[in-house]
Amino acid sequence: MQEKKAETGTKNAKKANLLDHHSIKHILDESVSEIVTSRGYVEDVRMSNVRLLLGTIIIVIALFAQFYKKKFPENRDFLIGCIVLYIVFNGLLQLIIYTKEKNAILFTYPPAGSVTSTGLVVSSKLPRFSDLYTLSIASADPKSISAGRPVEFTKSVTQWFTKDGVLVEGLFWKDVEALINDYAAEPKKKK
Amino acid sequence: MKSTQIRQFLYQAVSLGMIIASALMVWKGLICITGSESPVVVVLTGSMEPGFKRGDILFLYMSKDPIRAGEIVVFNDGRKVPIVHRVIEVHERRDTREADILTKGDANDMDDRVLYTSSQHWLQQKYIKGRAVGTYF
Numbered sequence: 001m002q003e004k005k006a007e008t009g010t011k012n013a014k015k016a017n018l019l020d021h022h023s024i025k026h027i028l029d030e031s032v033s034e035i036v037t038s039r040g041y042v043e044d045v046r047m048s049n050v051r052l053l054l055g056t057i058i059i060v061i062a063l064f065a066q067f068y069k070k071k072f073p074e075n076r077d078f079l080i081g082c083i084v085l086y087i088v089f090n091g092l093l094q095l096i097i098y099t100k101e102k103n104a105i106l107f108t109y110p111p112a113g114s115v116t117s118t119g120l121v122v123s124s125k126l127p128r129f130s131d132l133y134t135l136s137i138a139s140a141d142p143k144s145i146s147a148g149r150p151v152e153f154t155k156s157v158t159q160w161f162t163k164d165g166v167l168v169e170g171l172f173w174k175d176v177e178a179l180i181n182d183y184a185a186e187p188k189k190k191k
Numbered sequence: 192m193k194s195t196q197i198r199q200f201l202y203q204a205v206s207l208g209m210i211i212a213s214a215l216m217v218w219k220g221l222i223c224i225t226g227s228e229s230p231v232v233v234v235l236t237g238s239m240e241p242g243f244k245r246g247d248i249l250f251l252y253m254s255k256d257p258i259r260a261g262e263i264v265v266f267n268d269g270r271k272v273p274i275v276h277r278v279i280e281v282h283e284r285r286d287t288r289e290a291d292i293l294t295k296g297d298a299n300d301m302d303d304r305v306l307y308t309s310s311q312h313w314l315q316q317k318y319i320k321g322r323a324v325g326t327y328f
Contacts, residue, residue, distance in 0.1 A: 033195075048198065055205035062212030065219050072228045079219050086216050 014167040024157055025126040027167055028133060029105040035176045036122055041108035044119055044140070047100060054093045061086050107140060118144050120183075131156045135176065137183045151182045226253035227321035232265060234275055238296030239263070247328040249275060251321030257283065258292055258316060263323040266294065269308045273320055276303060282313070290316050 014031065017023040037043055065082035068075050103123040110119050119140035126133050136152030153175065160172045221230040234247045242263075243249070251265055258264065260278050267273035279302065280293035291313035295302040304312055 045198070048202070052201055052205055055209050059205070059208040059212050062215045066215055072222060076223060079223050083216060083220050083223065086212070090213075 014169070016161065016165045016167065018161065018165045021126055021128060024161070025124065025133070028126070028157070028160075028172070029124055031167065031169065031172055032122060032124065032135060032176055033106045035173055036106055036108060036120065036180065039177070039180055040111045041120060042111075044107040044109050047096075047104075047107055050096065051093065054089060054096070058086060058089050058093070061089065126157070131158055133157050135179060137179060148183050151179055153179055225251060225321065227251040227265075229265075229273070229320065232273065232275065235272065236296075238298050239275060239277070240298040242297055243275070243326065244328065247326055249323045250325035250327075252324040253319075253321040257281075257288070258290060258319055258322075264294065265320045265323065266314055266318045267320050268311070268314060268318040274303070274306065275323065292316065292319070 014027050016027045033043070061082055065079055065086075068078055070078070072079075103125055104121050105124050106120070106122040108120045108122075121138050121140050122135070123138070124133065124135050132154050133156070134152060134154040136150055138150035139148055155175065160168055160175075162168060218230075222228065224230075230251055232249050232251060234243045234245055234249060237245050249265070258278055258281055260281050263275065263277050265273045265275050274294075274296075276294040276296045276299075278292055279295045280291075282291040283289070292315070293302055293304070293313060307314065
């Protein structure tokens with residue numbers, strides 16, 4: 001563990017553009033994913049796959065509409081069909097994002113070899129003009145008996161970045177790992 | 192490449208593709224709504240001055256109503272670039288409702304007969320691609 005940290009320190013120091021809050025959030029979220037997966041939780045990519053699939057279908061529909069053999073006005077019905085399909089799939093995608101993925105950055109399966117816990121949902125928030133980053137870990141399946149109570153912490157991003165925008169991984173890892181331990185140590189929800 | 196990196200790359204590619212797809216679909220939607228192949232055109236020559244100057248944007252709309260003299264239309268009889276001129280004469284057959292149309296640019300001295308491809312003297316309705324219904328300059 002120690003040498004892994006030193007390696008990442010010298011090889012690819014993560015640098016964010018401090019003026020762009022998307023960049024900051026992106027780097028923090030990436031690091032969180034690394035940290036959680038390095039603790040033995042395997043990433044659940046089903047949601048991500050569904051989004052990629054829907055996105056690809058939407059692009060294919062648009063390509064069909066553009067490169068259809070017949071020109072206007074013969075292809076009018078086909079075009080209308082494509083537009084309707086496009087709206088339907090976009091609506092579906094938005095619905096899925098809205099219901100399942102509010103603020104989440106990572107879904108995981110339960111850790112290997114454990115029968116008494118569920119997968120995790122890791123979500124984060126970094127409001128637009130604020131420097132407070134909120135990280136929360138909750139159970140992927142809130143109704144299960146072995147689900148832990150959700151935990152979270154909110155800290156200013158200034159605690160983890162140097163003046164040049166380089167992420168000080170050691171500090172960040174410490175905070176995130178403490179949160180993970182918090183979650184794992186939580187007394188399980190009583191039925 | 193690690194699978195997370197591939198996944199990230201795919202994600203960005205799909206996001207970019209979706210943005211382009213949405214622009215494309217908006218354009219196709221406009222084509223369907225206005226009934227015209229090119230719902231928005233730019234005036235290329237000064238042949239319609241003083242009404243339209245070069246660089247003005249025209250919004251087109253095509254309906255099934257018969258073409259009447261005085262309307263500003265965009266026609267394309269097989270040329271590379273469509274032309275925006277005013278209809279000055281319409282001769283409509285009483286039985287078949289087919290029309291012979293003559294156009295002329297407002298700022299031109301002569302009508303468009305010299306421009307019509309294949310030495311036609313009249314345009315048919317099918318070459319009319321749309322009527323100008325709005326402009327932005």
